[in-house]
Amino acid sequence: MTVIHEKLVDTNAKMRARDVSVYYGDKKAIDEVSIDISPDYVTAFIGPSGCGKSTFLRCFNRMNDTIPVARVTGTIELEDEDIHGNAMDVVQLRARVGMVFQKPNPFPKSIYENIAYGPKIHGLAEKKPDIDEVVEKSLTRAGLWDEVKDRLDESGTALSGGQQQRLCIARAIAVDPEVILMDEPCSALDPIATAKIEELIDELSGRYAIVIVTHSMQQAARVSQRTAFFHLGKMVEYGPTSDIFTNPIEKRTQDYITGRYG
């Protein structure tokens, strides 16, 4: 049984998941999870390895579709529209719900082309000056513009790990999404790069609804305002981050927070 803190009930939601289960073949990886994602805050999914938090995150932009054996049941809505419904194409959905991956994955193209990729395929910017503007704006928002403005035609893969990840965030921002999903975005980065990404998440929150999966409780405490704790494919507890960390209701949450397991 999921415990949802009272403060979170009846607030407006950007995305709404109801009774979502994910199966890998016969194995149930996510068991009937329901959650509302706030448009104004950063929501963190925490939990021990293998609890299904990343799998659940990938439901929100239907990335589980790319795994042949994965099957998703239940409903997920983006602004009251069913993301599996006929009115929503997966391509549109992913333009509105961007994603940043665990390992930085810039395309083997120039920095400029990495950012221009999304706007071009979605027809958001056709002419060179328009694209230039999107590139500058996205890189600036991702806090990377000053570092790369003189070498936009160098390969994105030549940047450092932290810069690559900020490039990936800039790439996601470039199509002006409403939600950004981040799947352990700092797990491949050193502490300094991690700090920069966290700072960036802080700046981006409010403008975009952000959902971040993290295995670091400190990170969840630092960057998020809402935290959901997952365990064995179930969402155990969902509440304001400060309450989850200082005053959890469920014993399993408390055990995890205090380092009893995980």
Add this chain to the structure above:
Amino acid sequence: MSPITLILIAIGLGLAGWLAGRAKAWSFQKADANVRLVARPTYHAWYVAVWVVLPVLAFIALWSFLAPQLVMQTVLASPGAEGLPSFGFQRDSILSEARAVATGSAQGVFNSDAEALIEPFREAISHYNLIGLVVTVMIAFAGGAYAFLRVKPDFRARTRVERTVMIVLLLASLVAILTTFGIFASLVFETVRFFGMVSPVDFLFGSFWGPDPMSNPEAADGTRYGAIPLFWGTIFIGAIIAMIVAIPLGLMSAIYLTQYANPKLRAWVKPALEILAGVPTVVYGYFAALTVAPAIRDMAVAVGISGASTESALAAGVVMGVMIIPFVSSMADDSIAAVPSAMRDGSLAMGATQSETIRRVLFPAALPGIVAGVMLAVSRAIGETMIVVMAASTAANLTVNPLERMTTVTVQIVKMLTGEGSFDHPATLSAFALGFVLFMVTLALNFIALRVVKRFREAYD
């Protein structure tokens, strides 16, 4: 005593050395439990075995070359050899008859002169056999004893054995390289002879090919050795028509198999496609000559092109292209599959469609591998003979009309070498010059392919 017997003896002695070396290494440990061997006993064993076998093998290689000559000298020095003719064919046949009887591979002799030589042969052979055996055993024992004495607890047998292994591996890889040089050297030698008779300018830039093997070899007519029609035919059939067929079909099938096909279908189609690569080219030749070429002719006639031949460059090129599909598709398949799935996910998560992802992310990232596959396919195609012989004829013809007869470099090589001409005739030697050019071109293609792959390899790491 044949080299085989000597090798078996060497291996037997090597086994004895192996056991002795191991026993000695064990005995150190047994005598004193505190002794720590630097290398494990097996390595000591191998060390001794290597020292027994390798020198012996070297000796056997030398001896199997030397012994017959020593035997021959002894026989020639014997009294029975005085009546032999001083040189020539008869002398050789007498000697070989006598030797055959002496070794037991023949029952009797035709030539009575050989009779007297049988006994000297027999004696000399058994004499040198004994020497060979004794020396083999002596070398084996000397090597074994040297190595055996060095077996001590602090002896680094492992590093020695591993160095030996490395040297053996090195020699193995040298065989391929040296063979390439050998092929190259023999080609160069014959090519230089050819260019002594026909000027390279005539050969490389002349536009009429029609060597006459019956003409006077002393006064070669350079104007009949213009290889341009052959180079053109080769490029037109192998690199243009075949690639127009193979590249799109190969790439599309690779993209379908890696990106769209479900695993069950893929498990079915991929091996089927690879079987295509195992069909002997001569079978493709039948197909080209009996099915495709007449079909193309009929089609050409149907659309009003008169004078279409049953042998056409188009038929050969198309069938060759089909033959090459598996090469292109399997290299492209591998390199598309090697693009990290993070690239694909990244693009899909941006809202790109599957075809946009393939076209704009996967394909560029896989390009080096695809280019390398195409290069290999081209060098395979221009070296292909059978399909062209059967479907595009052996007549040189400089034209851009794919419905006409045409021939390629490889086909002419076969034609020139299997003809009646002698090996001193420029018509025959021209085969080597053609082979030389072909070799250089495929070498260059492979070289470029490797450079391309290397240059772009780090694109996504």
